Amino acid sequence: MIEMSFKHFINPIETVKKMAHYYVKEGQTVVDCTVGNGNDILMLSELVGENGIVYGFDIQSTAINKTKDLLTKHGLEKRTILINDGHENIEKHIKGKVHLVVYNLGYLPGGDKNIKTKPITTLESIKKALVLLHNNGILLITCYTGHEGGLIEKKEVKKYLKSLDQKKYNVVEFNFINQKNNPPILYGVEKL
Numbered sequence: 001m002i003e004m005s006f007k008h009f010i011n012p013i014e015t016v017k018k019m020a021h022y023y024v025k026e027g028q029t030v031v032d033c034t035v036g037n038g039n040d041i042l043m044l045s046e047l048v049g050e051n052g053i054v055y056g057f058d059i060q061s062t063a064i065n066k067t068k069d070l071l072t073k074h075g076l077e078k079r080t081i082l083i084n085d086g087h088e089n090i091e092k093h094i095k096g097k098v099h100l101v102v103y104n105l106g107y108l109p110g111g112d113k114n115i116k117t118k119p120i121t122t123l124e125s126i127k128k129a130l131v132l133l134h135n136n137g138i139l140l141i142t143c144y145t146g147h148e149g150g151l152i153e154k155k156e157v158k159k160y161l162k163s164l165d166q167k168k169y170n171v172v173e174f175n176f177i178n179q180k181n182n183p184p185i186l187y188g189v190e191k192l
């Protein structure tokens, strides 16, 4: 295992945190499409403040329940709406516009590796999330290519994002191209 150290170029996980801190303002509505162990939704619910809302999706009730406990422990449960449903059904649960949507694809760390995001539902969700985004809203997708199916999912995500009209969206890829061991890749979409 190669130790990864970063100076000014930070990895996708840290980039998502930095972008969220820079972008999210109090009172905003944001979405975590893959709640998992709750790390991202915890950060987001602090950033939106008491008048903001964070929606969180996960298909695993264990992830939802664990995250509910985590948010309650931090006194943040009132500003979060946890949804035990697939993110491909995002439009059934969210009616208004949102400022930020994050995805951390793959399987739950420490959980069942067979329960993971899938290209078809991931793409369905991304397409619907782009409709829900405010103008100037941001969508961030962290992809992992080291597990079975992960590379295909990343390729499908990239193919779709590459097809987006540049007059309507800016799309970037953050990818450490000289690292071994399949580092995560981050895609960012800004709706114009």
Ligand SMILES: C[S@@+](CC[C@H](N)C(=O)[O-])C[C@H]1O[C@@H](n2cnc3c(N)ncnc32)[C@H](O)[C@@H]1O
Pocket (backbone or CB within 6 Å): 033, 034, 035, 036, 037, 038, 039, 040, 041, 057, 058, 059, 060, 063, 085, 086, 087, 088, 104, 105, 106, 107, 108, 109, 115, 116, 117, 118, 121, 122
């Ligand atoms: C890499 S983990 C997310 C880690 C999380 N961001 C955290 O901070 O711990 C991916 C999660 O996506 C969930 N997932 C898989 N398919 C999903 C779907 N269709 N809709 C919503 N969540 C899904 C998995 O159950 C898993 O918990």
